[in-house]
Amino acid sequence: MERKMPFILFLLTSLFCAAGLVHAQIGDRVLINGYSSFEFEKQFGDEGEGDPRGSFDVDLFDIVLNVYATNRLRVAADLTWEHGTATEDGRGNAAVEYAFGEYTVSEMLKIRSGKMFTHFGIYNEIHTAKPAFLTVKEPLSTNKNQKFGSEFRFYPRWLGGIAVLGGTQVGTMDMDYILQVSNGDQENTNPFEEDDNKHKAFGGRARLYPTRRTEIGVSFYSDKFTEFDSTGEDVGKRTSLFSAGGHFIWRVGPLGLEGEYVAGQIRPSFADNITRWAMTGMIFYSIQDIVVPYFRLEHLNPNTKVAGDNATMFVYGFNIQVDSGLFVKLELNTVTSDEFNNQFSGNNYTEFKGAIAIGF
Amino acid sequence: MRQKRLVFLLLLVWMMVGMLAQVAAQQKGLVIVNKSVPVDSLSQSELQKIFTGKIQNWENNLKVKPVLLDPKSDLGKRFFDKVLEMSAREYNRIWLKTIFSGSSPRPLEMSTPEQVMEYVAQKDGGIGIIPAELAESELLENCKVLKIPADMKF
Numbered sequence: 001m002e003r004k005m006p007f008i009l010f011l012l013t014s015l016f017c018a019a020g021l022v023h024a025q026i027g028d029r030v031l032i033n034g035y036s037s038f039e040f041e042k043q044f045g046d047e048g049e050g051d052p053r054g055s056f057d058v059d060l061f062d063i064v065l066n067v068y069a070t071n072r073l074r075v076a077a078d079l080t081w082e083h084g085t086a087t088e089d090g091r092g093n094a095a096v097e098y099a100f101g102e103y104t105v106s107e108m109l110k111i112r113s114g115k116m117f118t119h120f121g122i123y124n125e126i127h128t129a130k131p132a133f134l135t136v137k138e139p140l141s142t143n144k145n146q147k148f149g150s151e152f153r154f155y156p157r158w159l160g161g162i163a164v165l166g167g168t169q170v171g172t173m174d175m176d177y178i179l180q181v182s183n184g185d186q187e188n189t190n191p192f193e194e195d196d197n198k199h200k201a202f203g204g205r206a207r208l209y210p211t212r213r214t215e216i217g218v219s220f221y222s223d224k225f226t227e228f229d230s231t232g233e234d235v236g237k238r239t240s241l242f243s244a245g246g247h248f249i250w251r252v253g254p255l256g257l258e259g260e261y262v263a264g265q266i267r268p269s270f271a272d273n274i275t276r277w278a279m280t281g282m283i284f285y286s287i288q289d290i291v292v293p294y295f296r297l298e299h300l301n302p303n304t305k306v307a308g309d310n311a312t313m314f315v316y317g318f319n320i321q322v323d324s325g326l327f328v329k330l331e332l333n334t335v336t337s338d339e340f341n342n343q344f345s346g347n348n349y350t351e352f353k354g355a356i357a358i359g360f
Numbered sequence: 361m362r363q364k365r366l367v368f369l370l371l372l373v374w375m376m377v378g379m380l381a382q383v384a385a386q387q388k389g390l391v392i393v394n395k396s397v398p399v400d401s402l403s404q405s406e407l408q409k410i411f412t413g414k415i416q417n418w419e420n421n422l423k424v425k426p427v428l429l430d431p432k433s434d435l436g437k438r439f440f441d442k443v444l445e446m447s448a449r450e451y452n453r454i455w456l457k458t459i460f461s462g463s464s465p466r467p468l469e470m471s472t473p474e475q476v477m478e479y480v481a482q483k484d485g486g487i488g489i490i491p492a493e494l495a496e497s498e499l500l501e502n503c504k505v506l507k508i509p510a511d512m513k514f
Contacts, residue, residue: 028425028483031465035456066465071423071484076462098462107417116462129460132453167414174414212408289449324452359456 033064035359037130041351048335048349058085059355060128062097072104080128097128098158108166116163118155119178119205120219121247121260127157131359134284134294134319136329141278141298141313142245142262149311149341150276150302154243154262155203155221156185160193170208179204184223197238199224213251220244227269237269254286275304284319292319294331308338317353329355389435389514390495391506392477394486396422401507407443410487412454413464422485426467427476429489435473435514439489442514474499489514 037059043050060082067075077099084092100114117125123138130136140148161182168175183193184201201223208216224238243264250257263277278301284294296315303309317331333351337344391402398420402410409415411426418424429436431448440448455466470476473490477499480486486503495505 033459033465035460062460064460068423072421078460078462100462104417104421104423106421107415125461126457129456132457132460174409212405286450289447289453321449321452324448325456359460 029068031066033066033360034062035064035129035131035357036061037355037357039136039353039355041353043349043351045349048347048351049344050333050335050349050351057083058092059083059130062128074102074104076100076102078128082128106166108168110165112163112165113161115158115160116180118157118159118203118221119163119165119180120155120203120221120243121205121217121245121262122249122258123260124155124157129359130329130355130357131325131327134282134292134329135296135315135317136331136353136355139260139280139296139298141300141311142260142280145276145278145300145302147343148278148298148300148302148313149309149337149343150300151274151342152241152266153185154245154264154276154278156201156223159184159201159203161200174209175207177204177206184225186225187228196234197224197226199238213249215247215249217247218245219247239266239268241266256282256284256286258282272305274302276300276302277304290321292321293317294319302342306340309340309342311335311337311341311344325359327355327357327359329353329357388492389439389489390492391487391489391508392480392500392503393506394425394480394482394484395502395504396420396484397487397504398422399506400504404443404509404512407508407512408445411444411467412451413458413466416464418485424487425479425483425485427479427486427488428467428469429473429476430469430471433471435489435491438514443512477503 039057039059040054041051041057042054043052046052060080062078062080065077069075078097080097081087081094082092087094096115098116100112100116102110102112104110119125121142123133123143126132127138127143138144142154146153159180159182161180163178163180165178166176180203182201183195186196201221203221205217205219210216221243222241224240227235227237227239229235241264243262245260245262247260248258259279259281261277261279266274278299280296280298282294282296284292286292294317298313298315299310301310314334315331317329320328322328331353333353335344336348337346339346391407397418399418406415410424411428416424429439431437431440440446440451444451458464459466468479470479473494476488476490477494477497480488481499481502
């Protein structure tokens, strides 16, 4: 009975949370939305990189603000509180996921400035918004590869800079695009986020919608990092990073497929180039848009020149829309890895993950 | 005599079926916009894009301000089935992704057609749906009714 207690508590909380959810509006110009995700994880067995003890995780609670200063000017912000029940004592964190101003010149041209997500592939802009996707976590292989055996991410989570974006029609198809220029990621930062080199990071994504339920997209990200010596001095050389990817989402009736492929290269001046690639593929079937069983396969090759460093994950589970904006997710994650994978070192394991995700 | 009665009955049934079919084919919902909106008609695809956040500005760059009638109401349900061609739950999933990616906030939801009319009349760029029987309402003074394709009547 004791072993079942966390599961029972988790289910009871799900039911308790099944209350009506509303978003708030102040006048016509200020809209308040938000989301949260409460999770439970328990690894089967003691070997592996999961959580063998079984833990509750107050993963996040976010408030999303949209303020229409004028008809053309929108200010948007996502304020987050992540993990830890005592942020005041230095546990967990409170932060800003994005905060930007967006000026609409036309449907085809909007200009955005501020802190924003890197627009790459399917998941990065929604990786914290758990009610916005089926699984408990975003794919690690393509979106969080530093937790899957890579030394560096394919692209940073966030950018501080300027973006142009918009949408239009190409023939009978809709398309949208975004181009972002930013300081990029840097090892040594400062309170003003002053760039530590002259190079700016460039990124972009274009998506085409051949049908209303089909999406095809391509993305890229390019940056150069400053190389420092042991005393922290800029040695005047740069490490370059380039990543490119393609993705698709396809739905026919209740059946859905999505896939993403990302490949890239890191070129340090002091060592060999690292070429890596990753993929995810998911199939799901929506039963009345209430219960959605899914299966996802993830794979990462962190360095194509190194043998035996790959990692693979199988994710199978259910997403249940209990009420408008209230989702219960139950899934199993099975990780298999090679001996020289940085993250898992060949320790294969299976973990249960459950989540209550709320969007309002 | 019996034959005449039978013919009369058949005629009656035929007329009733015809009337019912006509009633069923009649438009029960209207798409209304604020007078500031520079269009007189919209296709089904355009309506779908407006209500799922893919079109955010009218041709004159005025912000599109869609307002939904309660999806649990009869007209709200028909709008989802025949125009948006999706369930309220699928609509909800689409909007969660759109809002939280920072793209656009979701349309407001009103519980009565009167609230929809008031909102659309007051807001430049407003668009909503109301039952056809309210076409002559005084609340529509600052609104216009859009033409929609014949096969999209809801």
